[in-house]
Amino acid sequence: MTIKKGDKVKILAGKDKGKIGKVLQIFPERNRASVEGLNLLIKHMRPSKQGEKGQRIEFPAPINLSNLILVCPKCDKLTRASHKNIEVAKNEQKIMQKIRMCKKCQQPID
Secondary structure, three states: OOOOOOOEEEEOOOOOOOOEEEEEEEEOOOOEEEEOOOOEEEEEEOOOOOOOOOEEEEEEOOEEHHHEEEEOOOOOOEEOEEEEEEEEEEOOEEEEEEEEEEOOOOOEOO
């Protein structure tokens, strides 16, 4: 998956087209992500006890990953993420680790 929790993304389609926000949650089985402060929906809650008032709750609804594009934290450009395997030394052992790279500036995203 090219988009992860905490990434800065731009919305490409929908009512919030062109806005930038941070990913709060990823739903890989549904291919969707929830973005902070964007694609807000209002849910009306009934009062649970007598004498209590009902309320309106705003929450960011999940948006399809095809409508999001990653913003590189290094160069601040819209980019697709490529994957690259690099060797990392851990406890005197060399381990191959898969990292995400920016296609524009070739810098690691993680």
